[in-house]
Amino acid sequence: MTPSSFAKPKVRIITTGGTIASVNGKPMIDGPALVGALPELGNLADIQVEEFSKIGSSKMTPALWLKLSKRINRLFDEDEQLSSVVITHGTDTLEETAYFLNLTVRSPKPVIVVGAMRSANEISADGPANLINAVRVGLESKAVGSGVMVVLNERISAAREVWKTHNRGVDTFQSESSFLGVVDPDKVRFYRSTFYTHTADTPFRIEKLDQLPKVELVMDFTDFDPAIIDYFASKGLEGLVAGSFAGGRISAGMAEGLKRAADNGLPICIASQVPEGRIIGYPAYDFPVVFAPDLSPKKARILLMLSLQLTNDPKQLQTNFEQF
Ligand code: ASP
Numbered sequence: 001m002t003p004s005s006f007a008k009p010k011v012r013i014i015t016t017g018g019t020i021a022s023v024n025g026k027p028m029i030d031g032p033a034l035v036g037a038l039p040e041l042g043n044l045a046d047i048q049v050e051e052f053s054k055i056g057s058s059k060m061t062p063a064l065w066l067k068l069s070k071r072i073n074r075l076f077d078e079d080e081q082l083s084s085v086v087i088t089h090g091t092d093t094l095e096e097t098a099y100f101l102n103l104t105v106r107s108p109k110p111v112i113v114v115g116a117m118r119s120a121n122e123i124s125a126d127g128p129a130n131l132i133n134a135v136r137v138g139l140e141s142k143a144v145g146s147g148v149m150v151v152l153n154e155r156i157s158a159a160r161e162v163w164k165t166h167n168r169g170v171d172t173f174q175s176e177s178s179f180l181g182v183v184d185p186d187k188v189r190f191y192r193s194t195f196y197t198h199t200a201d202t203p204f205r206i207e208k209l210d211q212l213p214k215v216e217l218v219m220d221f222t223d224f225d226p227a228i229i230d231y232f233a234s235k236g237l238e239g240l241v242a243g244s245f246a247g248g249r250i251s252a253g254m255a256e257g258l259k260r261a262a263d264n265g266l267p268i269c270i271a272s273q274v275p276e277g278r279i280i281g282y283p284a285y286d287f288p289v290v291f292a293p294d295l296s297p298k299k300a301r302i303l304l305m306l307s308l309q310l311t312n313d314p315k316q317l318q319t320n321f322e323q324f
Pocket of ligand 1: 017018019020055056057058089090091092093115116117118
């Protein structure tokens, strides 16, 4: 056996802030301190840590997503020995960042996004266990090729399927059509994989981008005022996502506003505000529109931003919403 046979797997932890790095609700723990507080991690892997940012995730932006994804791609390109990357992140926009990475990281190696619901100073803080579990998941052979995953509360979710459901509970992250797996104390167990195209198999290349097209999201509600769409459309938008009622249905005001915008050439996507189930038998509207059958409106916005780099052909956009 060569000496390298005994080497521990290399894992990079990139810290961005959020409650997992917070004291009294403020993200103030720097990356090395966050990781240094968990010497157990050293038994699992050769851990390297870098601080990317120290922000609440409500401050996350598309420009930061691009920077983070490029950083991860560079790390995998530069170090063949690197086994996985773990990102610590606030939970408010964690599902958005995870889905963006799921579409833009170019490696099949595991990327895990992890957060916490309780600050480090709170009784029963969940951050330490979540971080250890995230590293454990990344070391599991079945995690390779599984796309970007989210680990909290001993559950593994696919980035495409996960959403935050509770304002405070540690079981806040739920997953459409069940979790990918669990992180038991003795073993990481995968139950299934995800079959949507992700990471290295997507066509989205971001290396040369510093910003993404401006795409806004407007939620429908009873008696929606079409002037809301007119306002957004006047702001130099490149795409618009409408968060519809169940089944892709929309109010008369939303239909009126979307028609005006679409007739002026704005690409429109409709995604349901209702978290579970798919939009089937897309409703017919008298303007061009694509449907995100089973993505949340926030994730549909991300996919539209990336897709518009490549095309604004409605047929191709529709294919993307069914594939990624
Ligand atoms: N404020 C936090 C954030 O950065 C919430 C959390 O991390 O749970 O999203």
